[in-house]
Amino acid sequence: MSQSLLHRADREQPVDVTAMRATDREADAGDTFDATRHTRAMHLWLLWLGGAVVFAVGQAFTDPKGPVGGLMSFSMPVLFTVGILGGVLVNRPRPRWPWLMLASAGLVTVIGYVVWTSGATTLAFSIFMTVYPLEAIALLLIVRGGSWRQDRAGLLDTAMISVGLGLACWMLVITPLLQVSTDLPGGPLVALFPLGDVLLLSVLVRFFISRGLRNAAFWQISVSLLFQAVTHMASLLPTIFSAGATDVRALSSLSSFLIAAAAFHPSMRTFSGHEPRLATEMSPRRVLLVNLAGMAAPGLLIAQGVLQHGKVGWLAAGVGCILLFALVTLRMIDLVGEVQDKARQLDAVAHIDALTALPNRRAWDLELDRRIAAAQRHGTPVVVAILDLDHFKRFNDEHGHQGGDELLTTAAAAWRAQLRPEDLLARYGGEEFGAIFDHSRLADADRIIERLQAVTPLGQTFSAGAAQWNGTETAEMLLARADAALYSAKRAGRDRVYVSPTR
Template identity: 40%
Template structure:
C-alpha cells in the first residue's frame, strides 16, 4: 500500500497543495504505523520506536509548515519556521539509535566505537570542506541563517555516527534491523543529493525538472515508510534484544568502508592540489592525524583481542570442556614437575586414579546427558574435599587422577576416603593409590596406581587400594 502511494506520487498534478498533502500523509502514515507497532510491544520496549515516531512526525510536519510559510507568508529564506521541524528528525532518531545500541550491547564495545568514529571523521571532513567551512558564520546579518544551514550537515554526521555504531552492534540482524538501516540510509542519501546539487550550483535548475524533484522527494517518503514497516514486522521485538558476547570482527564490507573513510583526507588534498589551491590544509591535516590515531587504536584493540583469544585457546587446550578440570595434557605437564619438587624437598607425593563404578550402566539407564551431569557433579564434589595444593584432573571418560603433594600413604588414604564419601547421587568409585618411591618415573608411578585400581575393581569396587612397594614409606 505504501509502495503504491509513493509510486502514485510521481503522477500527481503539479500543484503545491496536492504534493504537500501527499507527502505529509505518507509521513504521518509512517508515524501511525510506528505507534501501532510500538503498542504491540511490551511497554519497556516501546521507547526507541516512540522516538523514531517523533522524528518522522517532526520532519514530515515540516513539509506542511514549509508550504504554508512560503504560500501564505512568503518565507523562503533561512531560517524558516519549518527548519526546527526538519531538524527535529536528527536528535530524535539519534536518541532512538542510542537506546537500541545500549540495549543490544549492554557492555562497552570499544572496537565498534572506534570504527564508528573512523567512518564519521572521514565523512566529517567532506562536510566541513564542502558545506560547513564555506558558510560565513561571522556575518552578523546572516548568522542565524548560516547556523541553520550548518545544522543540517551536523545532523547528518550525527546519524552517520549512530548508524555506523548500530551496524557494529551485536544482536539480531533480522528484517526490522535492515528496514531501520535502510530508512536512515535513505535520509542520508536524500540530504547528500541536496548538498551535491547545491555545491554544483544547479539546485534550482535541476529541481525545475518535475521528475528529478519528485524522485528526490520520494527518497524521503521511502525513509518515512521503512520505519513503520520495521515496527510492524513480527520481529520488531528482537531489534532491541541483548546480544551474547561475540568476538570483534573485520569483514570485507567493514574493511572497505573503513579504508574508504581513511582515504577521504588524501583524496580531498589531491583534489585541492589539482585545482591549484589547498584551501583547507589545516583541516585535512587535523583529520589525517585523528584518522591515524583511530587506526592505531583499532590495531591495538585487535592485537589485544587476538592475544586474549590465544590465551583462551591455551587454557582450553589444558582444561576439560565438561568438568572444567585440568585435562590429560595439563596433568602430563604437572606430574613431572611435582615429582621434581618432591625430590628437591625430600617430601613424599602420592598419586591416585579414580574410576566411577558402573558408569556405562548409569549412562545406559539415564542417558548420556545424565551421565555428563554425574561427571560434573562428582568432579566438583571430589575437588571440594581436597586441599588447595592438591590437583585433580580428568584423565579420560569416567577416569580421574589426583596428585597429592607432601602426602604419605595415611594422608592419601584419608583424602581418598573423604572423596569416596562425597561421591554424589549414591554412586561410588574404585581407586588405585601409589606413593612415589623417590626413584621411579612419572609413567612408572601411574602404572603402579593403575594396577592398584584394577585390584580395587577385582575386589568388588567401592574401595581404595594401595599399590605395592609403597608400604615401606611412612604415613
C-alpha cells in the same frame, strides 16, 4: 512458542509442541496479521507510492517561490508524518514508539517552517538541525533495535568511517560554505547542515555493517537516506562553485515519501525491532571502508590543496587524524580482546572435561610433568593417586547414562571440595580420576583419600592406587606404579586404597 510454557514447573516432562503452537495462536488471535490485512497494506503502499510520484512530478513543474510551490514544500513534512502514522495504524509494529518518534521529525520540520515565516531565521534553522539526530536515533531503534549498543566492533568501525566522512564534508563542503556564509539564508548556521547529512550517512553505514533482515522496508529506508544526503548536498554545492541553483525539491520529497512508504509496507512488521546477527568478522568490504576512512585525512589534504591553490585546513585534518588514531587503537584493543577470548575458550575446551568441569587427561599430563619438575628442583615430595568408581558399568546399566553422568559430576564436585588448594583432581578417563597431592607423602595422601571415600555420593564406593615420587623416575613410571596399586585394590575386592612402596 510461549515462554511461559517453556518455563513451567513440570518442564522435566516432554512438551507437546503442537499444543503450544495452538495456545500461541489463541493468545495472538487479537493481533493476527492475516492475508486480508496484508493485501490492504500492499494496496495502500502502492497507492502511496503512486501519490508520491504524482506529487514529485507536480513539484518539479511548480515555481518554488510561488504560492503552489510554497504550499507543496510546507505540506511535505505533514504528509511525512501522516504517512508514517497511517503505516503504524495499518501494520501495528512492535514496538511502535520508534516509528512515532520518526513521525515526530515531520512535526518538528513544520514548526521550523512556521518560525521561518515569522522572520526568526536563525531559530528556524536551529529547529531544522534537530531533525537530523531525531531521525537518526529513531531509525537506529527501528532497524537495529537495542543491538546497536552491543556491537562494539560495529560501532567503532562506523565511527571511523563517520570521522572520514565528516572530515571530507568539513574540508570540501563546510569550509568553502563558511567563506560565503553571507550569501546563505540563515548565515553560518546553514553551512553546518551537511553535518546532519553525515549523520544520516553514518546511520546508513551502521545498517550495512551488521547483518540483519534486509527486506523491502529496509531498502526503502536506505534509499531514502541516500536521497536525503544527495539532495541536501546538491542544493549547497552551487553556492560553493558559484553555479546556478538546482531544483532538487522533487527528489527531496521522494526521500520523505519513501520512509513513509516503508511504514506502509507489510514487511516493516518483520524487521521493526528485529535483532540482527552481529558481523564480528572483517569482511573485505568492511576492511575497504575502514581503510578508506583511515586515508581520509592525508587524501583530503592533497585534494584541498589542489582545489584551493595550496590552502589547506591543517587544523581539521590534524583533529581528524587524532580521532582516527584513537578509534583505530580502540579497534585494535577490541580485536586483541576477541583473540584472547577465543584463545581462552579453546584452552578451556582443550583442557577441561565437559561433563565434570575438571581438568581432562591432557591437562593432567601437562600438570603432572610440571609438578614433578618443580619437586625435582625444590626437593619436595609429591604423591599421585588414581581413583576408580566401583562397579560403574553396573550402576550405569541400572540407572541409565544420565544417572551415570550424575554420579560422575556429583562425585567430582564432592571430592574437589575436600582437597587442599594446592591439590589437583582431574578426570583421567571414563570412571577414573587422577589426583596429585603436592608437598605430601603417602600417609598424607591416605588421609585425604579417606576423606574422599566418606563423601562419595549416591552410596557408591571407589578403589584407589597411590604412589609417591621417588626423586628420579619419570611421570610415566610414577603413573605405572599408581596404576598397578589401583589394580591390586580392585583385585582385592574394591572399596579400598593400595599404595605402591617407594623404590
